[in-house]
Amino acid sequence: MLNWQRTIARALGATGLALALAGTAAAQNVVKIGGLEAQTGPASIFGLMPSQGVRMAVDEINKAGGFEVAGKRYTLQLISPDTQGNPQQALVQVKKMLEEDKVQYIFGPYLTNVFNAVAPYVQQHNNKVLLMGGATGMHGALGKPNMDFVVKTMPWDTGAAGYGSMMVGLLKKRGVKKVAILMQNDAGGKAVVDIYTPLFKEQGIEVVTEFFEPGTKDFSSTLAKLAAAKPDYLFPGYTDTALYDIVRQASEVGLTKFFITRGSIGPGMKNNAMIDSYIAWVPKYFENAEKTNPKVSRFVENYKAYYKTAFPYDQAPQCATSCYDHVYMLVEAMKKAGTVSDVPKVKAALLSTRYQGLWNIRYDTTGEAILDFDVVEVQRGGKINVTHIDPQQ
Amino acid sequence: MTQLILGQLINGVIVGTLYGIVAAGITLTFGITGIVNFALGAFMTLGAYVAWYLTDHAGLPFPAAVVLAVLATMAFGAVADQALFRHTRNNLINGLLVSIGLISVMEAGILMTWTATPKEMQFVLPGVLNAGGLVVPKMKGLVAVVLLAVVFATYAALTKTWVGRAAFAYAQNPEAARLMGVRTRLLQSGVFIYSTGLVGLGGALYASLYSIDAGFGGTYVLKGIEAAILAGIGSVGGALLGGILLGVAEAIGSIFLPAAYKDAYGLVALVLILLLRPAGIFGGSK
Numbered sequence: 046m047l048n049w050q051r052t053i054a055r056a057l058g059a060t061g062l063a064l065a066l067a068g069t070a071a072a073q074n075v076v077k078i079g080g081l082e083a084q085t086g087p088a089s090i091f092g093l094m095p096s097q098g099v100r101m102a103v104d105e106i107n108k109a110g111g112f113e114v115a116g117k118r119y120t121l122q123l124i125s126p127d128t129q130g131n132p133q134q135a136l137v138q139v140k141k142m143l144e145e146d147k148v149q150y151i152f153g154p155y156l157t158n159v160f161n162a163v164a165p166y167v168q169q170h171n172n173k174v175l176l177m178g179g180a181t182g183m184h185g186a187l188g189k190p191n192m193d194f195v196v197k198t199m200p201w202d203t204g205a206a207g208y209g210s211m212m213v214g215l216l217k218k219r220g221v222k223k224v225a226i227l228m229q230n231d232a233g234g235k236a237v238v239d240i241y242t243p244l245f246k247e248q249g250i251e252v253v254t255e256f257f258e259p260g261t262k263d264f265s266s267t268l269a270k271l272a273a274a275k276p277d278y279l280f281p282g283y284t285d286t287a288l289y290d291i292v293r294q295a296s297e298v299g300l301t302k303f304f305i306t307r308g309s310i311g312p313g314m315k316n317n318a319m320i321d322s323y324i325a326w327v328p329k330y331f332e333n334a335e336k337t338n339p340k341v342s343r344f345v346e347n348y349k350a351y352y353k354t355a356f357p358y359d360q361a362p363q364c365a366t367s368c369y370d371h372v373y374m375l376v377e378a379m380k381k382a383g384t385v386s387d388v389p390k391v392k393a394a395l396l397s398t399r400y401q402g403l404w405n406i407r408y409d410t411t412g413e414a415i416l417d418f419d420v421v422e423v424q425r426g427g428k429i430n431v432t433h434i435d436p437q438q
Numbered sequence: 439m440t441q442l443i444l445g446q447l448i449n450g451v452i453v454g455t456l457y458g459i460v461a462a463g464i465t466l467t468f469g470i471t472g473i474v475n476f477a478l479g480a481f482m483t484l485g486a487y488v489a490w491y492l493t494d495h496a497g498l499p500f501p502a503a504v505v506l507a508v509l510a511t512m513a514f515g516a517v518a519d520q521a522l523f524r525h526t527r528n529n530l531i532n533g534l535l536v537s538i539g540l541i542s543v544m545e546a547g548i549l550m551t552w553t554a555t556p557k558e559m560q561f562v563l564p565g566v567l568n569a570g571g572l573v574v575p576k577m578k579g580l581v582a583v584v585l586l587a588v589v590f591a592t593y594a595a596l597t598k599t600w601v602g603r604a605a606f607a608y609a610q611n612p613e614a615a616r617l618m619g620v621r622t623r624l625l626q627s628g629v630f631i632y633s634t635g636l637v638g639l640g641g642a643l644y645a646s647l648y649s650i651d652a653g654f655g656g657t658y659v660l661k662g663i664e665a666a667i668l669a670g671i672g673s674v675g676g677a678l679l680g681g682i683l684l685g686v687a688e689a690i691g692s693i694f695l696p697a698a699y700k701d702a703y704g705l706v707a708l709v710l711i712l713l714l715r716p717a718g719i720f721g722g723s724k
Contacts, residue, residue, distance in 0.1 A: 085549075085553065085555075089555065090555075230698040255696070255697050255698070256696065256697065256698035257697060257698055258698055258699070258700070258701060260653075260654075260657060262648040262649065262654065263453055263647075263648065265446075265449045265453075265689075266446050266449060266450075266688065266689040266692035266693065266697060266700065267692055267697035267700075269442055269445055269446060269449070269693075270442065270692065270693055270697065273439075273442050286556045286649065286651070289556070289558045289649050290558075290648055290649050293558075294575075297566050297573065297575045298573055299573070315558070318564070319564070
């Protein structure tokens with residue numbers, strides 16, 4: 046081989062080696078995070094905004110050059126399939142994330158039926174992965190043996206910081222004596238009934254309960270039965286898909302006061318000419334918050350620019366769980382822990398982090414979020430009253 | 439309690455007319471083409487989406503949207519008939535398989551066009567009728583009246599016109615009907631397309647009462663089949679009555695038993711009636 050040929054061969058070899066090393070280094074400096082939410086389908090009202098919020102945060106962090114942990118710079122890679130709210134589909138997706146993609150941090154799920162389906166499998170990877178979701182059913186798993194992977198990003202209804210306890214107290218102050226509960230006949234609906242029935246009874250409020258089958262559209266017979274019990278408020282649930290039909294049909298049989306802990310104010314606004322009161326737990330009433338909180342207004346503007354669409358004010362409150370803030374919070378926890386791969390250390394750091402983003406978030410010792418929230422009341426004609434509550438103050 | 443029962447009786451009748459219109463479509467299609475067209479639920483969904491889109495997005499008056507939705511459903515029905523069902527005449531299994539395949543195609547098309555987010559039409563006719571404490575939403579009452587009128591008109595057309603008598607003749611003896619000059623292919627296609635129009639109408643009116651999603655028609659086609667069996671396959675008037683019986687059983691059952699299982703109450707009524715009359719209420723003694 047001639048000298049010049051040798052020189053070129055060496056140069057090519059050196060370049061190839063450098064590229065390979067750079068590639069390996071780049072691959073090592075990526076933290077993969079998963080998303081496990083329904084982005085389409087009837088349950089997407091809970092999952093679309095969180096998945097969009099996570100995507101935005103990942104993009105912002107990467108565009109800013111990533112983040113540094115123990116002297117190394119990392120970027121994030123998001124793997125976020127659409128569960129469509131289907132537990133079996135979600136289980137397959139989680140298996141792929143953990144076994145093929147080697148994901149250690151998953152945001153979601155919001156849905157209890159999805160959590161129930163994936164939890165036994167994720168449990169086999171305990172201490173190697175964090176499942177950070179808002180599902181009601183996650184509450185029961187917190188603090189249980191071999192359930193260290195569970196972090197609940199949605200606050201719990203009861204307890205000292207529980208929004209449900211505060212809202213039931215609000216009803217008591219209004220002199221409410223009887224509430225009719227109408228919930229979906231599934232794990233999520235039954236969990237809500239189990240949580241709220243004792244809460245109402247503690248406050249001396251009588252409860253009448255009925256369930257409906259998922260997919261029900263005509264609630265008139267059930268509503269007529271509940272109306273005959275003459276409740277002061279109807280507590281229906283728990284997805285907007287059902288709420289739109291329930292609120293419309295309930296107002297037709299004279300039930301015009303509603304108490305909502307899961308769902309948006311959309312059904313109340315749409316039927317505002319026919320209702321008297323629609324009290325809803327709204328993690329954040331963005332229409333007000335964007336006027337007073339610069340972080341919120343910046344998020345709204347960034348969302349519109351990123352997705353090139355109008356800001357979804359009705360779905361945005363769902364960003365309280367496993368969403369934009371939570372990605373930043375996880376990154377903060379990794380920095381604090383000095384590791385991106387030691388999951389127990391990252392979890393410990395996460396639970397000791399207080400984050401001031403769109404929400405003021407911290408976790409209790411079991412791994413359940415505590416955050417500030419709004420209680421919104423829609424009155425006849427569409428007048429809105431907002432009460433902001435921060436349990437941490 | 440009496441008021442509650444009476445109210446639910448009325449509600450059951452109204453909801454039952456929606457089951458009845460689907461049952462009429464099923465029984466007509468089966469009687470003339472020999473197949474149980476499960477895809478009629480998807481045609482109902484299509485009618486609902488077109489009516490919703492034309493009303494809420496194109497800004498058309500609701501009656502015009504309903505007419506166009508029915509025409510659109512019938513046009514799609516004509517394409518489906520010529521492309522698919524023409525080849526499955528009087529073949530129950532092939533017809534069933536094709537109809538099930540068509541459901542997937544139509545649902546996927548609806549999801550691609552209008553996404554999976556449920557849609558709710560603006561109020562068409564707000565308010566309720568209140569008679570002595572019995573409350574009926576005005577729109578629900580209007581929908582029931584329209585559906586009853588259409589089913590009765592269909593029944594009258596079947597019994598009083600030459601085409602109707604030709605259809606009956608074909609259902610009883612296809613060969614004899616053909617020999618008597620009945621253009622059987624045209625008749626089969628006509629009945630198939632008309633059935634899709636019936637359920638398209640049901641869907642368009644449904645959209646004014648409830649929120650719609652890509653899969654709701656599936657529930658209604660099952661109710662329609664229940665109603666058609668309850669009445670005895672082949673009777674249009676019976677299909678309507680079967681639908682009403684089903685609606686009433688669900689509504690009244692929900693008063694005395696947990697409402698979560700109201701679908702089961704209609705099925706219990708179906709089983710009881712079939713035990714007494716195995717061919718259905720109007721299906722003769724066998």
